[in-house]
Amino acid sequence: MTDIPTWRDGNANADFTDRTIPARAGAGLKPSHIDQILQDDYRIGFLEVHAENYMGDGGAPHRALTAIRQNFPLSVHGVGLSIGSEKGLDEEHIARLKRVVDRYEPGLVSEHLAWSTHDTSYYNDLLPVPYDRATLDRVCAHIERVQDVLGRTIILENPSTYVQFEQSSMSETEFISEIARRTGCGLLLDINNVFVSATNQKYRPLTYLSQFPLEKVEEIHLAGHATDIDDEGDPLLIDAHDRPVDDEVWKLYDIVIGQMGPVPTLIEWDNDVPEWPVLRREALRAEGILEKRSANYLLGSRHAAAG
Amino acid sequence: MPRPDNIGDAGESESAVTLGRFSGALLDPGQPTPAGLVGPNGKKADKRYNVYRNNVTVGLIGALFDIYPAIHRLVGDEFFRAMARSYVRERQPQSPLLFRYGGDFAEFLERFEPVRELAYLPDVARLERAWLHAFHAADAPPLDSAALAAIAPEELADQRFIAHPATRILRSRFAAVSIFSANRSGADLAGIDPGNAEDGLVTRREFDVEVRSLPGGGAEFLLALIDGGTLGEAADAATAVTQDFDLAAAIGAMLEAGAFTAIATRD
Numbered sequence: 001m002t003d004i005p006t007w008r009d010g011n012a013n014a015d016f017t018d019r020t021i022p023a024r025a026g027a028g029l030k031p032s033h034i035d036q037i038l039q040d041d042y043r044i045g046f047l048e049v050h051a052e053n054y055m056g057d058g059g060a061p062h063r064a065l066t067a068i069r070q071n072f073p074l075s076v077h078g079v080g081l082s083i084g085s086e087k088g089l090d091e092e093h094i095a096r097l098k099r100v101v102d103r104y105e106p107g108l109v110s111e112h113l114a115w116s117t118h119d120t121s122y123y124n125d126l127l128p129v130p131y132d133r134a135t136l137d138r139v140c141a142h143i144e145r146v147q148d149v150l151g152r153t154i155i156l157e158n159p160s161t162y163v164q165f166e167q168s169s170m171s172e173t174e175f176i177s178e179i180a181r182r183t184g185c186g187l188l189l190d191i192n193n194v195f196v197s198a199t200n201q202k203y204r205p206l207t208y209l210s211q212f213p214l215e216k217v218e219e220i221h222l223a224g225h226a227t228d229i230d231d232e233g234d235p236l237l238i239d240a241h242d243r244p245v246d247d248e249v250w251k252l253y254d255i256v257i258g259q260m261g262p263v264p265t266l267i268e269w270d271n272d273v274p275e276w277p278v279l280r281r282e283a284l285r286a287e288g289i290l291e292k293r294s295a296n297y298l299l300g301s302r303h304a305a306a307g
Numbered sequence: 308m309p310r311p312d313n314i315g316d317a318g319e320s321e322s323a324v325t326l327g328r329f330s331g332a333l334l335d336p337g338q339p340t341p342a343g344l345v346g347p348n349g350k351k352a353d354k355r356y357n358v359y360r361n362n363v364t365v366g367l368i369g370a371l372f373d374i375y376p377a378i379h380r381l382v383g384d385e386f387f388r389a390m391a392r393s394y395v396r397e398r399q400p401q402s403p404l405l406f407r408y409g410g411d412f413a414e415f416l417e418r419f420e421p422v423r424e425l426a427y428l429p430d431v432a433r434l435e436r437a438w439l440h441a442f443h444a445a446d447a448p449p450l451d452s453a454a455l456a457a458i459a460p461e462e463l464a465d466q467r468f469i470a471h472p473a474t475r476i477l478r479s480r481f482a483a484v485s486i487f488s489a490n491r492s493g494a495d496l497a498g499i500d501p502g503n504a505e506d507g508l509v510t511r512r513e514f515d516v517e518v519r520s521l522p523g524g525g526a527e528f529l530l531a532l533i534d535g536g537t538l539g540e541a542a543d544a545a546t547a548v549t550q551d552f553d554l555a556a557a558i559g560a561m562l563e564a565g566a567f568t569a570i571a572t573r574d
Binding site for chain 2: 055058059063079086096115116118122124132162163164165200201231234236238
C-alpha cells in the first residue's frame with residue numbers, strides 16, 4: 001500500500017520541541033498538503049493552523065496536526081473568539097482555545113481585532129469594530145481575560161476593513177497601539193490587510209506603517225486580495241486569500257522587513273487552495289526577502305556597532 | 308495620519324452603530340445599510356457593507372457545502388447554493404465551530420417545498436451529519452475480539468458494552484445508506500430503489516469513517532446494546548422483529564465495525 005498518509009505514523013503521545021517560531025517563512029496548513037509538507041525536502045519554517053479546526057474531540061485532524069507539530073514549529077491563529085464582542089467573550093470557547101494551546105504548545109497564539117458573534121449567532125466573518133473609547137476598553141478587557149486563561153500573551157492582527165464607523169474617535173493605528181500598550185499583547189501585522197484597508201479608506205499604506213508600533217510585531221501575514229468597486233466606481237479591495245500575494249504588498253513587505261529585520265512571515269491561502277508547490281513558491285519568495293534583508297540588517301548592525 | 312475624515316469626539320452618541328444593528332442587516336437583503344457606516348470622504352457605504360453581507364452568506368453556504376457534499380451532488384450546484392442561502396437566512400451557526408453548523412438541515416429539507424419529491428434527502432443529510440460527527444469524535448480503541456472470547460460462554464448473555472464515541476445508527480424509510488454510499492464513491496443511483504427502507508451503522512475504528520447497512524434486526528440489536536442492555540436482551544430485541552436473526556454474524560459485524568470500545572465492567 002502506497003496511499004497510507006504519512007501522518008498516520010504520528011505518535012499521539014509525542015513530546016514537542018521547536019517551541020519558538022523562527023524568523024522564516026511559514027504557510028497556513030491545509031489538510032490536502034500535509035503529506036507533501038512532511039515529505040518535502042524543503043523544510044518550511046513553520047506552519048499555522050486555525051484553532052477552531054482543531055477543536056473537535058479526536059480523529060484524523062488531531063493525528064495529522066500531531067505529526068506536523070512533531071516536525072515543525074507551529075503557530076495557532078484563532079478566528080472565532082470575537083474579541084470585539086459587545087456582550088462578553090464565550091468562556092467555553094476560551095477554554096477550547098486553551099486546550100488546543102496546551103496540547104500543541106505553539107510558538108505564537110494570535111487573534112483578530114474583529115467580532116464574529118452577536119447574541120448567539122456566529123457569522124463566520126471578521127467584522128469591524130468602531131475605534132472609540134468604549135470599544136477600546138472592552139477589547140482590552142477581553143484580551144486580558146484571554147491572556148489570563150491561556151497564561152501567555154497573544155498577538156493581535158490588524159483588520160482589513162471596507163467601512164468606517166461615524167462614531168470612531170481615533171485612528172486604527174492609535175487604537176491598536178493603545179491596546180498593545182495597555183494589555184501587553186504583541187501584534188500580528190497583516191500587510192495585505194494594510195494595503196486593502198488603505199486602498200479602501202483612502203490613506204497611504206506607508207503612512208499607516210509609519211504609525212504602526214512595529215517594535216511590537218511578532219509575526220507578519222501576507223495574502224492575496226481580489227478587486228471590486230465601491231458605490232462611486234473606485235477600487236474596493238477584498239481580503240480574499242484566494243491568489244498569490246500582490247506585487248504592491250511584496251514591496252511593502254520588503255520595506256517593513258528592511259526596517260524591522262527578519263520576522264516570522266506567514267503566507268495565507270484559504271480559498272481556491274492551490275497545490276503545495278504553489279504555496280511553497282510564495283513562501284520561498286518571502287524567505288528570499290528575509291534572507292536579503294537579514295544580511296543587510298546584520299551588516300547594518302555591525303556598521304552601527306563599529307561606528 | 309490615516310484617520311477617518313469624520314474624526315471628532317462623537318463619543319457614544321445615539322447614532323452609534325451597535326454590533327446588533329451591524330449584524331441585523333447582514334443576512335437580510337431587504338434592510339438598508341446601517342446608518343452610521345460610511346466610506347472615506349463621505350463616500351457611500353452600500354457596496355462596502357455588502358462585502359460583509361457577501362462574506363457571511365458565501366462563507367456559511369460554503370460551510371454547508373463542506374458538511375453535506377452528497378446533498379450538494381444530488382441536487383446540483385446551483386440548486387444547492389440557492390437552497391443553502393434560504394437555510395443560512397433562517398439559521399445561523401450557534402458556535403464558532405463550523406463543523407457543528409447545520410444540525411437541523413435535515414429538518415429544513417423536510418419542509419423545503421422544492422425538494423419535497425426527493426423524500427430520501429433528509430435521511431441522506433442525517434447520514435452525512437453522523438459521518439461528520441464520527442470524523443471528529445474522540446479517539447477510542449475498538450473492542451478487541453479477544454476480550455469477548457475470554458468471557459465464559461454461560462456469562463456471555465449478561466455482558467453489556469460501552470459504545471465507541473463515533474458510533475451512530477440511522478434508521479431510514481428510504482435507501483439512505485445505498486444512496487449515500489453510491490454518491491460518496493462517485494457512482495450514480497442506477498439500480499437503487501429509493502423506497503427500500505434501510506438501517507445504517509456509522510463507525511470509526513481509527514481514522515476512517517465507515518458506513519454500512521444493517522441486516523434486519525441489526526438496528527434493534529445495536530440500539531439495545533448502546534442503550535446499555537445486555538447481549539441477551541439485545542438478541543431478544545432483534546429476534547422480536549426478525550425471527551431468523553443471526554446473532555453470531557451480528558456480533559462478528561459489530562466487532563469488525565468497531566461499534567463498541569469495551570465490555571462494561573460489572574457493578
